Amino acid sequence: MIKKILASLLAIAIILVAYAYWYADSLKPQYTGETSLAGLSASAEVYFDDYGIPHIYAENEADAYRALGYAHAQDRLWQMEVVRRIAPGRLSEIFGSKLLKVDKLFRALSIQQYSEQMLAEFETNGDEKIKTAAQAYLDGVNEFVANGPTPIEFSIIGVEKTPFSMIDVYNTMGYMSFSFAAAQKTEPIVTKILQDLGEEYLKDLDVDPNTTGALLTSTPLAMEQLTLQIDKIITDLPAAPLIGSNSWVIGPDKTKSGKVIMANDPHIAYSQPAVWYEAHIETPETSFYGYYLAGYPFAIIGHNRQYATGLTMFENDDIDLYWEKDNPANPGQYMFKEEPRGYLIRNETIQVKDSVSVDMVIKSTHHGPVVNEALELDDNWPPVSLFWVYTQKPGEILEVTYGFSHTNSLSEARENTSKIHAPGLNVMYGDVNNNYARWSSAHLVKRADSVNSKLILDGTSGKNEIQGYYDFSYNPKSENAPWGYAYSANNQADTTNGVVVPGYYLPEDRARRIKGLLDQDKKWDVEDTKKMMLDVTSINSPEVASSMLEAIDEKLINSENEEDAIQLLADWTGTFELDEVAPTIYNKLVYKIQEGIFVNKLGVDGFGAYMKTHLMKRSFQPLFANDSSKWWDNPETPEVETRSQIITAAFTDGMLELENQLGEDMSQWQWGKVHTLEHGHVLGAVDLLRKYFNVGPFPVPGNNEVINNYIYAWTADGEYKTKAGPSTRRIIDFADVEGNSWSILPTGNSGNIFSPHYNDQAQMYVNGEYRRQLMNKEEIMKVSDGPLVLKP
Secondary structure, eight states: OHHHHHHHHHHHHHHHHHHHHHHHHHHSOOOSEEEEOTTOSSOEEEEEOTTOOEEEEOSSHHHHHHHHHHHHHHHHHHHHHHHHHHTTTOSHHHHOGGGHHHHHHHHHHTHHHHHHHHHHHHHHHSOHHHHHHHHHHHHHHHHHHHHSOOOHHHHHHTOOOOOOOHHHHHHHHHHHHHHHOOHHHHHHHHHHHHHHTOHHHHHTTTOOOOOTTBOOOSSOOOTHHHHHHHHHHHHHOSSOOEEEEEEEEEOGGGBSSSSOEEEEEEEEEOOSSOSOEEEEEEOSSOEEEEEEOTTOSSOSEEEOSSEEEEEEEOOBOOEEEEEOOEETTEEEEEEETTEEEEOEEEEEEEOOTTSOOEEEEEEEOSSOBBOTTTTTOOTTSOOEEEEEHHHHSOOOHHHHHHHHTSOOSHHHHHHHHHTOOSSOEEEEEEETTSOEEEEEESOOBOOOTTOOTTSOEEOSSSTTOOOOBOOGGGSOEEESOTTSEEEESSSOOOOBTTBOOOBOOOOSHHHHHHHHHHTSSSOBOHHHHHHHHTOOBOSHHHHHHHHHHHHSOGGGOOSHHHHHHHHHHHHOOSBOOTTOSHHHHHHHHHHHHHHHHHHHHHHHHHHHHHTTSHHHHHHHHHHHTOTTOGGGSOTTSSSOOOHHHHHHHHHHHHHHHHHHHHOSOGGGOOHHHHEEEEEOOGGGGSHHHHHHHSEEEEEOOOBTTSSSBOBOOOOTTOOEEEOEEESOOEEEETTSTTTSOEEOOSSOSOOOTTSTTSSTTHHHHHHTOOEEOOOOHHHHHHHSSOOEEEEO
């Protein structure tokens, strides 16, 4: 009897395993064989190479984009579904109330309404060739939605597949554009510092002391809550926001081959799947190897055999927050120049999974939407409106991105770049004709000289209104510069025509290092460029360490570890390698010193908000060296504290914390133990599913603001969990585009957990390896298992 039961159980187990295997196999993307694809005018072939990158060969462009949509969907449909829901505020429908705050903010931003306006304009006046290509891509996506297997995430979460449309395309770009901006996280905390502490404190943080445009509220407000709410919303997004980037283009006079070399690594929040989908299109009229966003038809960056484009964040200021004032006699109005104006009012209902729906009333002034309800600000707050260039001006989103992959010359690339109104981007360009360039693109705002755009502005007086926009000729740029290269690292670009562009630029660390390396008297090749992209040396960090060491009171040093730590920092050259100890000590001190400076003045929440800004990254080096700054004094004590006291206390406390965290043996404090990277999938937040859907964790070298920029937030626990970094490292060599152009993705080209290409690049990525970007058909066929033939 027992034997029969055991045999039955064994049979059931075998059946279940067989079913699980069959089920998993049925969900894999189809990389070879034949399938039908409605709408094709002729058969198309897709060769997936050994890393799952599709190489599409079609008789015309429309067929190629239709095939691209199908290939993209079978690898990334779940990512497409999530991304298209962000801008219209529809995440709560599938994830529940935990993402309600995200939905409320994006509903308030009115990206959906802007997308509808731009789509209507495009449908009326858009280029027919672009319309055809974009719709063909969507048709390919929808063919997979209708007839392809359902990705497992849809089944686990309980989401039905539905067709994609052009409004999803516009919303995708709207979400990405908002994720670039920094003003909404910085202006509240700068305003808090001004209101609570005064102008002198702003000067020591390298903030313009001009404060005449601000309106200081009579009621003290916890303005840090505005920063923290927005930061949490961005952090909670189940898709990757863009953050920074490096790029440089080396001109022919500085390369061994006498041809241009381009390098680009856009910095984007890590996620699984990663943000980019690589694909290569070949038709009689189009050839392009590109990087695609989920659900978006045209490559954002890429190259062919004639030219390449790259992107970094410009970091210009294209958002302003305004204090508004309700009309006390009519709650449906606000006051402007002492006259009442009617709010534009829109009612929204957010559907919430497994809960009741939530109604919102969204009010807007002429500046933009009022965000109080979306950010759950209490009744003490006056209305706060958000002006954003992106939704205030018409944009040619599809035209610009289509143009990136259909350029014939430097002048055409420049003209296409000039059409970008927002977000601000540095467009990098190189070509086979030995041209190289960087253009800072954006419609730059004209503001009155009295306006400090880093503060929340008085929206009632009319004195702080936008006065128009500068012509593109005013934007920073560099074309075929005599020094032999163009570069960008989110640093403040050169001014043009006397215009200083306000922005939330990152510190000069990466820019200094890039410029210092490229200024060497040497000829560059691809191998040199690969090494440079992996560089983990900071010029600035030893300077910061020197400021720390000169302030430490050595009379208070009372342990061997403290003496050894001082010597390590004194000898340190600013490298952030996995096995080094100095970076662990350095980063602990950077945090502890700022904690000692700011908590007693801004409070715990205010300090947390400040640490999330680019302002902090730009300010701590000059502040640590400023012996006379008022920031050193603790207003809660009767005595006046000094720089030496604060830094010495931070050092001794920090060393004790490291001993408690990592043990008393300092040789075990290696950077790789505390600096790690894990690529999180939406379902990876569930402990049971984490090991299946997440990729990692891995120890990683690098640091904030070195070229190999693994970005993390400083926290009290001494764990530096990398949240963003190079979304690809790519190098294009115009001496041999087909044979010597390189790339790597953080995890893999597929977002399908059952695909062999889900994480096949992850270890290579953290090891600093590259793979070739293939464009030669014969070579592609050799590494492919055979074509996927798409038939009409």
